[in-house]
Amino acid sequence: MNQSISDMQKVTFHIRHNESGSHLDRVNDLLEANGEARAIFYASSQSGTDIVKASFACGARATPKASRTAR
Secondary structure (H helix, E strand, O other): OOOOHHHHHEEEEEEEEEOOOOEEEEEEOEOOOOOOOEEEEEOOOOOOOEEEEEEEOOOOEEOOOOOOOOO
16 A cells, blocks of 8 residues: 555544543644644533544554643
């Protein structure tokens, strides 16, 4: 399989488990020079466990890092 550089650097974010009604907005789905891609996770006011998954076109997986910003 012959993949382009952009395909290999493309990251797909999705919520694998969503108990609280949260959602994601993609910000940058291509890896930057520092090896990061970004999505914004919007937590719901409901309690529950949410699991976000990041995967790459080449089949690799990553553990997303989350930070909370007050509104």
